[in-house]
Amino acid sequence: MKRIVLHIGSAKTGSTYIQKRLRLDADYVRSRGIFVPVLDEVKRIAGNAKLLAACLSKERTYDFKRAFPRIDPTVLDPQNLVDRLLANWQPDNETVVLSAEDFRHFHAKTLKEMLPQDVEVTVVLFIRRQDHWITSLYSQWIKTGSFCGSMSDFLATLEDPTTLRYRAPDWFRDYEVWMQHFGSCQIVFFDEARDDLLGSFLTAAQLPDLPDLPQIDPQQVRLSGHQIAYILEAGRRYSGDAYHARRIIARNTPPEEAVKLRLLSDVQLAKTKSDYQPSNEKLLAALARQTDDPLLDIPTTLSPGMTLAQVWQSEKYEAYKTDCELSLEATGK
Numbered sequence: 661m662k663r664i665v666l667h668i669g670s671a672k673t674g675s676t677y678i679q680k681r682l683r684l685d686a687d688y689v690r691s692r693g694i695f696v697p698v699l700d701e702v703k704r705i706a707g708n709a710k711l712l713a714a715c716l717s718k719e720r721t722y723d724f725k726r727a728f729p730r731i732d733p734t735v736l737d738p739q740n741l742v743d744r745l746l747a748n749w750q751p752d753n754e755t756v757v758l759s760a761e762d763f764r765h766f767h768a769k770t771l772k773e774m775l776p777q778d779v780e781v782t783v784v785l786f787i788r789r790q791d792h793w794i795t796s797l798y799s800q801w802i803k804t805g806s807f808c809g810s811m812s813d814f815l816a817t818l819e820d821p822t823t824l825r826y827r828a829p830d831w832f833r834d835y836e837v838w839m840q841h842f843g844s845c846q847i848v849f850f851d852e853a854r855d856d857l858l859g860s861f862l863t864a865a866q867l868p869d870l871p872d873l874p875q876i877d878p879q880q881v882r883l884s885g886h887q888i889a890y891i892l893e894a895g896r897r898y899s900g901d902a903y904h905a906r907r908i909i910a911r912n913t914p915p916e917e918a919v920k921l922r923l924l925s926d927v928q929l930a931k932t933k934s935d936y937q938p939s940n941e942k943l944l945a946a947l948a949r950q951t952d953d954p955l956l957d958i959p960t961t962l963s964p965g966m967t968l969a970q971v972w973q974s975e976k977y978e979a980y981k982t983d984c985e986l987s988l989e990a991t992g993k
Contacts, residue, residue, distance in 0.1 A: 664779050669761030670786060671761040673786035674854065678858055681873060682759070684876065689870060693868060694870075695754040707761060720732060720734055765837040783845045786861075789851070790932050790940075801814070811924060848860050851955055885921035889921070894984075919966055943956070
């Protein structure tokens with residue numbers, strides 16, 4: 661049976677790790693019947709279908725413009741991109757994988773119409789508890805300069821349907837939409853899969869194992885509480901095109917004692933639970949799991965940690981801030 665696997669993310673669930681592993685040894689992966697096509701002009705992007713996702717959304721994000729200033733996905737023809745991605749596919753003995761954590765639920769209908777109609781499509785979606793997902797994505801956007809506002813502003817962005825980058829983490833909605841159009845949406849819980857992300861993906865996608873594929877480090881550099889606090893404080897000075905200034909801040913060594921930062925307030929956490937817990941329970945029921953499964957059961961109170969205000973007022977933060985200022989001054993930023 662001819663088959664396509666759509667790996668639709670989501671973000672902050674190991675997508676980049678899976679994408680990089682699949683492209684470590686293209687010949688070996690293909691010898692196992694898995695074809696991961698790559699467009700030459702965006703081969704530096706780990707997700708081989710991210711240009712297609714950007715084209716479908718008609719969005720040109722800050723990160724995309726920085727990486728590919730000469731490519732404007734808002735004017736590209738998505739059908740042409742699909743045709744190019746599938747051009748060298750051998751459907752009789754290969755399953756093609758199209759992976760982009762930027763695919764959205766409103767892409768499903770269009771993708772269904774653009775992909776070959778005589779092909780079975782398996783959709784794979786990795787998910788994680790919303791409070792963890794929100795704080796992880798917020799930290800990443802702060803690090804890359806994609807966003808430099810408060811958590812309140814960030815939550816408003818996620819909830820705004822007119823925002824191009826909109827992806828409120830309503831996993832049941834996503835599940836329903838992709839099931840409706842493709843009859844398939846395999847759900848993988850990030851917290852269950854984190855010890856074997858690639859293996860979990862291959863199992864969900866019904867793809868053969870890749871026992872001889874080289875390993876890579878799955879951990880991405882995470883910002884400390886001090887680093888996040890300083891970028892937020894100085895963000896207006898280093899927003900927009902000052903990506904390299906942010907990288908200097910992110911590399912600057914924080915105090916030895918780690919700061920556990922509380923990015924979501926108790927009020928915001930309660931609202932997150934109110935917004936997503938009913939949807940989570942529907943998804944868990946659809947998957948025949950207990951509706952109070954801790955993997956998606958958002959707590960009502962946060963674990964202990966320092967708020968941003970407390971970090972900003974601490975002596976260790978002042979010392980770290982001084983070091984950052986000196987580092988930026990030395991590089992002319």
